[in-house]
Amino acid sequence: MTVAPISDTRTPGPSAAREPHIVRVAQHTVEIVSDSGEGAQKCGQIFGRVSAMMGNGTWTVEIIPAEIQPPPRTPPSASGNRVRLGTRRVTNWGDEADLVVAFNEQVLLHRHRLGALREGCTILIENWWERHEDEAIRAAWAEAMQELDGHQYRFIKVPMEEQCLTVVDTPRRGKNMFVLGMLAWIYNRDRDKTRELIAHEFRKKAREILDANVALLDLGWQWAAEHLDFRVEVPIEAPTEPQVVMNGNQALAIGAIAAGMDLCSMYPITPATSASHYLSEIFEKYGGVVHQAEDEIAAIGVAVGASYAGKVAFTITSGPGLALKTEFIGLAVMTEVPLVIVDVQRGGPSTGLPTKVEQSDLLAVLFGQPGDAPKVVLAPATMEECFHVMTTARRLAEAFRTPVVVLSDANLATGVQPFPRPTVTSDAMAGALDLGPLGEGFRAYEWDAQTGLSRRSIPGQPGGEHTATGLSHDEHSRVGYSPDVHERGCAMRSRKFAVLQQSLRPPAVCGPEAGDLLVVGWGSTLGAIEEAAERARDEGLSVSTLHLRFLSPLEPGLREIFARFRTVMTIEINYSDDPQDPYITDENRRRGQLAWLLRAQTLVDVDCWTRVPGEPLRPGQLLEVMRRVARKGGVS
Amino acid sequence: MIDLGCSLLGSAADTERGWEFQDYQGPVARWCAGCGDHAVLAAVQRLLEAEQLAPERTVFVSGIGCSSRxxxxxxxxxxxxxxxxxxxVATGVKLRRPDLHVFAVMGDGDCCSIGAGHWVHAVRYNPDIVAIMLDNGVYGLTKNQTSPTSPKGLKSNTAPRGAWLDAMNPIATTLGVANASFVAQTGDWVPEHIAATLRAAFHHRGFAFVRILQRCPQYTDQLFASALRDPSRVELLLHPDGIRAPAVERMVPNHREHDPSDLVAAFRLAQPDERIRLGLFYRNEHVPVYEQVRAVPPHTAEQRARLVNEELDAYAL
Known part of the structure; x- marks a missing residue:
């Protein structure tokens, strides 16, 4: 791509006579950023979706401000999407952007300051502000341009406001479609499909609104065709099997229905809530109910009640809500009530970073309850896994009479990626409620002495009457405080997870089975870690990866796998002390949460590299870490 | 008939079998001698027997505290x-299993203190459950701490010089919540009135809030002692649509005609004065019950699978 110096900020004149230069690349990352409320997200979503429909690999991630309507034309107001396109499957949001469309210079500054733009990046920017009647705005523009000076960005000024005014009176509500039209021309997107998606988006609005948006799309296309000197081609190798495209929260929601869930009991919290919004829209059609409780505690309490009564219930929350649910999770462990708890992790502690990604709830989930409270913890790594994990979680919860925590995160929740269309059959659903009588002598906890497993009775079943209790209890659910009752109860509630662990397969190693460096990850970092490792191997480095889906119980065979590598380290989005930091020694260093767990469980000296930037990790950044560690043999 | 979308194998209608008092009787209760909970337990067993509720279709949900045993x-x-x-928990049971008879049993600390938020919202959801609040004005199980309903001045381990604040008024509080549909008060020294109150509560369709005034023989044994010694301290709220307990009406001289559909009058009567009022403060049979409001037609697994596949079409590329 041609790179013009920053001084070249002319608005291009018509260039229809010239054939545009075609930039042919295997992958390309585009960002669309506007003030919150200007619709860059809608534009990005449709662009990502139409690209996926055409067969490109895509990964779409939201750029979200913390407020609904932060002051406009300020860096924190930046709202939009990053869409990474690829010829092949795209597994993460990539490194820096190759092309940016900015609705004003302030939101552009925000992305620049975060290091989101590649040197050489093409920037299409609304030029209205440069000549704005308000002197302060003109000054702000000039100041921003000064800050951006010295970087190899190619600026193309676009008269978005001026163009849109030819179609609508309030361009603030239409620029996004003009931009979509420009992008559609640049990347040669299918115009009919794009129009169809717009029609779907505005299906509930008046016809005139749809027509205006389509007109803006066409205008954007036409302007780009007449004025731009380049187009980008990301060749398509369309997958052969049918695909669906959605974000992780949508996948969790449909996955819950496919798993046969009856009840989602929740309290609003970011970034979990969009799953409940979606379920609120559709769940009743399937015989399910979303109950918005008065608080996080009641939300899980209602789910526990429904599950105790034999229905399949789940609750969905994020860090602060998880903290409030702690006591009820312990009760579900103690009473062995099956329950699925979804935690869409965000930055913490406390209110932390409500809209941003982190993987900091692992240890809280594992050890948050007072007393011994073992449970199953699963971490889906992709949108596709978000869909399937709900069936797995439901089955494990019932078979093992246990709470199952599903750890998703903000990156999965808002990221959009195509994946093979799941086949949904009635077999995946929970069976009908069996209210058949139980035989003489039924005990509420008929713990199998070997496995700790027991069948449960549900209200309505004659012969199964008992009082479930959070107090220490024997097989009949009779309260008992004697040492043997409590020892036995704890052992039985723990044993079943050893049984589960032994039924799991050792995790697959991606890359060589032995070598210099093994990187272990969990959750949404899968794509970035594997891409970085692949690039490291291309450079001749010996780097392998392993990604855990089961965090409790841990998948088997880890110690043997770790023994085959010179260095084992985790990469995670949570806090750990940097070995170089003041006062930090090998003895007092606080490590990443998975590293902590693996060290305790395997006695292997597992190292870690973790960050808490409030955004997904970038593969290029991980590649640097891998280079350093694979060569030197340690993070420090 | 509520369609559950599930097999009801073996769950014969409640009336097909005959249930006797002992069929509901569990192990010997381990409350202190003289605790009002014994009287309530007996009244509840009598209710279950009188209504012939199948034990397997009856669920008692409780919190923590003496009463919650x-x-x-x-x-x-x-x-x-x-x-x-x-x-x-009780709301969750009833929400998805409206075929079950659901009772919630709480103490005053349970309901009015740590669980106060749930209390307010349960009144508003109005699920068809009987909520019994055993109110002895003190924390007993944790050994004598002040509760929200402790009378001002009551000495306890956490207020050794006497409770600083006026007691909470659970009847007035419940009456003040949107969708309140049944609010009654009875006392552990009038078993016949407890039975009549529980019967009315059970037959009410909606959230039936019953406060039972009690003494704790260990820590508040003088609470309501005056009412026991002198029945004229009590006033019975009576109405053809209210709660009737003839033996108690003979014993207690003060009767007051109160129409339980009159919310404003109920509020006035709930204000504290020298009289302890027992009876039905308020009843409104027309408040929608939550499990009905949220009822959805059940689906078979096959229907669901078909619909999920249709839903996925919207995401198909």
């Missing part, structure tokens, strides 16, 4: 959960 002493299904959290 209640389900353990019955031979129905029970769920003895967390301090303050009986109502969310």
């Amino acid at each position: 209640f389900p353990h002493y019955l031979k129905t299904y029970g769920f003895h959960g967390l301090h303050g959290r009986a109502l969310p």
Whole structure:
């Protein structure tokens, strides 16, 4: 791509006579950023979706401000999407952007300051502000341009406001479609499909609104065709099997229905809530109910009640809500009530970073309850896994009479990626409620002495009457405080997870089975870690990866796998002390949460590299870490 | 008939079998001698027998505290959960299993203190459950701490010089919540009135809030002692649509005609004065019940699978 110096900020004149230069690349990352409320997200979503429909690999991630309507034309107001396109499957949001469309210079500054733009990046920017009647705005523009000076960005000024005014009176509500039209021309997107998606988006609005948006799309296309000197081609190798495209929260929601869930009991919290919004829209059609409780505690309490009564219930929350649910999770462990708890992790502690990604709830989930409270913890790594994990979680919860925590995160929740269309059959659903009588002598906890497993009775079943209790209890659910009752109860509630662990397969190693460096990850970092490792191997480095889906119980065979590598380290989005930091020694260093767990469980000296930037990790950044560690043999 | 979308194998209608008092009787209750909980337990067993409720289709949910041991002493299904959290669990049971008879049993600390948020919202959801609040004005199980309903001046381990604040008024509080549909008060020294109150509560369709005034023989044994010695301290709220307990009406000289559909009058009567009022303060049979409001037609797994596949079409590329 041609790179013009920053001084070249002319608005291009018509260039229809010239054939545009075609930039042919295997992958390309585009960002669309506007003030919150200007619709860059809608534009990005449709662009990502139409690209996926055409067969490109895509990964779409939201750029979200913390407020609904932060002051406009300020860096924190930046709202939009990053869409990474690829010829092949795209597994993460990539490194820096190759092309940016900015609705004003302030939101552009925000992305620049975060290091989101590649040197050489093409920037299409609304030029209205440069000549704005308000002197302060003109000054702000000039100041921003000064800050951006010295970087190899190619600026193309676009008269978005001026163009849109030819179609609508309030361009603030239409620029996004003009931009979509420009992008559609640049990347040669299918115009009919794009129009169809717009029609779907505005299906509930008046016809005139749809027509205006389509007109803006066409205008954007036409302007780009007449004025731009380049187009980008990301060749398509369309997958052969049918695909669906959605974000992780949508996948969790449909996955819950496919798993046969009856009840989602929740309290609003970011970034979990969009799953409940979606379920609120559709769940009743399937015989399910979303109950918005008065608080996080009641939300899980209602789910526990429904599950105790034999229905399949789940609750969905994020860090602060998880903290409030702690006591009820312990009760579900103690009473062995099956329950699925979804935690869409965000930055913490406390209110932390409500809209941003982190993987900091692992240890809280594992050890948050007072007393011994073992449970199953699963971490889906992709949108596709978000869909399937709900069936797995439901089955494990019932078979093992246990709470199952599903750890998703903000990156999965808002990221959009195509994946093979799941086949949904009635077999995946929970069976009908069996209210058949139980035989003489039924005990509420008929713990199998070997496995700790027991069948449960549900209200309505004659012969199964008992009082479930959070107090220490024997097989009949009779309260008992004697040492043997409590020892036995704890052992039985723990044993079943050893049984589960032994039924799991050792995790697959991606890359060589032995070598210099093994990187272990969990959750949404899968794509970035594997891409970085692949690039490291291309450079001749010996780097392998392993990604855990089961965090409790841990998948088997880890110690043997770790023994085959010179260095084992985790990469995670949570806090750990940097070995170089003041006062930090090998003895007092606080490590990443998975590293902590693996060290305790395997006695292997597992190292870690973790960050808490409030955004997904970038593969290029991980590649640097891998280079350093694979060569030197340690993070420090 | 509520269609559950599930097999009801073996679950014969409640009336097909004959249930006797002992069929509901669990192990010997371990409350102190003289505790009002015994009287309530007996009244509840009598209610279950009189209404012939199948033990397997009856669920008692409780919180934590002396009173919350209640389900353990019955031979129905029970769920003895967390301090303050009986109502969310009971709501969850009733929400998705409206075929079950659901009771929630709480103490004053449970309901009015740690679980106060759930109390307010359960009144508003109005699920068809009987909520019994055993109010002895003190924390007993944790050994004599002030509760929200402790009378001002009551000495306890946490207020050794006497409670600083006026007691909370659970009847007025419940009456003040949107969708309140049944609010009654009775006392542990008038068993016939307890029975009549529980019967009315059970037959009410909606959230039936019953406060039972009690003494704790250990820590508040003088609470309501004056009412016991002198029945003229009590005033019975009576109405053809109210709660009738003839023996108690003969014993208690003060009767007041109160129409339980009159919310404003109920509020006035709930204000504290020298009289202890027992009876039905308020009843409104027209408030929608939550499990009905949220009822959805059940689906078979096959129907669901078909619909999910249709939903996925919207995401198909």
